[in-house]
Amino acid sequence: MTEWLERHMPKMVLAPSFVAILIFVYGFIFWTAWVSFTRSKLLPKYEIKGLIQYERLFASPRWDTAMDNLFIFGVLFIVISMVLGLLLAILLDQKIRAEGALRTIYLYPMALSMIVTGTAWKWIMNPGLGIEATVRGWGFENFAFDWVVNPDRAIYAVVIAAVWQASGFVMALFLAGLRGVDEEIIKAAQVDGIPTWRIYSAIIIPSMAPIFLSAFIVLAHLAIKSFDLVIALTGGGPGYATDLPATYMYAMAFSRGDIGQAASSAMVMMGVVFAIVVPYLYSELRAKHD
Amino acid sequence: MTDFTHSPAANAAAPSAAPQRNWSQLALRWLLFALLGAFALFYLMPLFVMVTTSLKSLDEIRTGSLISLPRDVTFDAWRTAWSSTCTGVQCEGLRPYFWNSVLMTVPAVLLATMLGAMNGYVIAQWRFKGANLIFSLMLFGCFIPFQVVLLPMARMLGIMGLAGSIPGLIVVHVIYGIGFTTLFFRNYYVTIPAELTKAAKVDGAGFFRIFWSIFLPLSLPIVVVTVIWQFTNIWNDFLFGVSFSQAGTQPVTVALNNIVNSTTGVKEYNVDMAAAIIAALPTLLVYVVAGKYFIRGLTAGSVKG
Structure with missing residues (x-):
């Protein structure tokens, strides 16, 4: 008996977590997928009715705005964070004495809740008393910075806050990558008199391709899941101007009582995430087996 | 200033390098510090604004500027936030x-x-x-x-x-x-x-x-x-x-x-x-x-x- 127990102990230890993941991740995804094919409204119904929820979803102007916003926000957020992160990493890599302190300063926003970030930037960008008022106070009477309350600009305000929060993290990734580059190659290039910018653009940056990929995956993942920042900064407004898929899903699930729409929008979100993550995970896992 | 001697390029360059080259090195080094400092300000600014705003009275917030230091430091806002501000119907603070x-x-x-x-x-x-x-x-x-x-x-x-x-x-x-x-x-x-x-x-x-x-x-x-x-x-x-x-x-x-x-x-x-x-x-x-x-x-x- 004890021998049997000892032999099967590893499986028994893993079993509860495995069962939990099976139910709470895969079972729940299945449930949501199922319900997304029904006419569920306030309460879930389990009779399959085809693609009606997806038809409603793609016909909804609010969802349209949310997807457009995700695209604008995602592209700007990822590109600016990557460029800024790389720039900061290269600047910090020049044997700066205060590197530790600067790194701490650049990265601390990542420790904050998005709600805190949203609250802070909402106040800073508030047109009545924030940056706009301050710059006007300096004598630039026509200065305007009303992005948070301007429906055409509000999504860019979200980009600013998101970049502020995440770019330091990208910097940390790239800095780790820069430190991993073979010193000998760089020294050899220096001896050959190759200018520093050429060393970076031709040797160091190309060798960091895997880090670009990781950074992209993480940022894309953050962008698709973005929810708290929008809630705190703009509440999805003005109107629906800064709605993202995540806020749309939440509104349908918890304030509109439209479970069918909530489920179908969640499935689309998962589709977008998987389209990005699955090829990455697949190549990672395969690389490990080789 | 001593940071300058840490520059890898400065180390690599022969000691007898033309003074012109040294000047451009120095200028680059200063540009580097200016950039690093500007970014540090960008990341610190929201924290600074949060802290100073939390120490001001509402009157001072309405009349003063976003980035000014508080004239009269008060911890009233902290007390209110902790124990009496309203989160919806309840008013017990955070x-x-x-x-x-x-x-x-x-x-x-x-x-x-x-x-x-x-x-x-x-x-x-x-x-x-x-x-x-x-x-x-x-x-x-x-x-x-x-x-x-x-x-x-x-x-x-x-x-x-x-x-x-x-x-x-x-x-x-x-x-x-x-x-x-x-x-x-x-x-x-x-x-x-x-x-x-x-x-x-x-x-x-x-x-x-x-x-x-x-x-x-x-x-x-x-x-x-x-x-x-x-x-x-x-x-x-x-x-x-x-x-x-x-x-x-x-x-x-x-x-x-x-x-x-x-x-x-x-x-x-x-x-x-x-x-x-x-x-x-x-x-x-x-x-x-x-x-x-x-x-x-x-x-x-x-x-x-």
Whole structure:
């Protein structure tokens, strides 16, 4: 008996977590997928009715705005964070004495809740008393910075806050990558008199391709899941101007009582995430087996 | 100025290099510092504004400028934020919600870390058929957008009798934390040679004995990384908090959002800022004290699968 127990102990230890993941991740995804094919409204119904929820979803102007916003926000957020992160990493890599302190300063926003970030930037960008008022106070009477309350600009305000929060993290990734580059190659290039910018653009940056990929995956993942920042900064407004898929899903699930729409929008979100993550995970896992 | 001598280019250049070249080097070095300093200001500005705003009176906020230092430092806003500001109908400040967050975060972090350690130990050192598949399934679960589990989770918590309660939130955070904690420990334990486990088995040590006396003593760094990662994530969580709590059981992030976005009464920006700092303090403190481990968790959680 004890021998049997000892032999099967590893499986028994893993079993509860495995069962939990099976139910709470895969079972729940299945449930949501199922319900997304029904006419569920306030309460879930389990009779399959085809693609009606997806038809409603793609016909909804609010969802349209949310997807457009995700695209604008995602592209700007990822590109600016990557460029800024790389720039900061290269600047910090020049044997700066205060590197530790600067790194701490650049990265601390990542420790904050998005709600805190949203609250802070909402106040800073508030047109009545924030940056706009301050710059006007300096004598630039026509200065305007009303992005948070301007429906055409509000999504860019979200980009600013998101970049502020995440770019330091990208910097940390790239800095780790820069430190991993073979010193000998760089020294050899220096001896050959190759200018520093050429060393970076031709040797160091190309060798960091895997880090670009990781950074992209993480940022894309953050962008698709973005929810708290929008809630705190703009509440999805003005109107629906800064709605993202995540806020749309939440509104349908918890304030509109439209479970069918909530489920179908969640499935689309998962589709977008998987389209990005699955090829990455697949190549990672395969690389490990080789 | 002495920094200049650290410049790799300056070291590489012959001592007799033309003075012209030195001037451009010096200019570049100053440009570098100017850029680094400007970025530091960009990242620090919101924190500075939050702190100074929280120490001003409302009158001073309305008449003064965003970036000026407070003329008369007052801690009234902090007192209000902590114990009397309104989060919707109740006006007890942030204090009860802060404790909700503590009550939710501490058990959730400990449970998820313990489970992750055991799982990682099994997957890395006690390979059995199918263990890799289980690991892949767990890993995959880390990447799902949580929106896809919100609806069934709400129903499940209702069935378990945990709807709108702190234990319910603990369950949610533990379940969706296991993937990451398992990943952390698995990647750490996989670097420990399997011969160690084999030798211990030959000596008659069992599954738990080996974990307890060989693996656990080696685990301090990864435990620290995991605890910090989980603590930061769970403390800062908003989605689960806002979806699965009710009046009275909300975590601090949800309460903060309610304070800031409540539409009734006069907008008290100083109280908003004090509340935001209070909500951010625990994770900021962890970051300042153990930043090294925080960064390691971030990169481990993202770079390597």
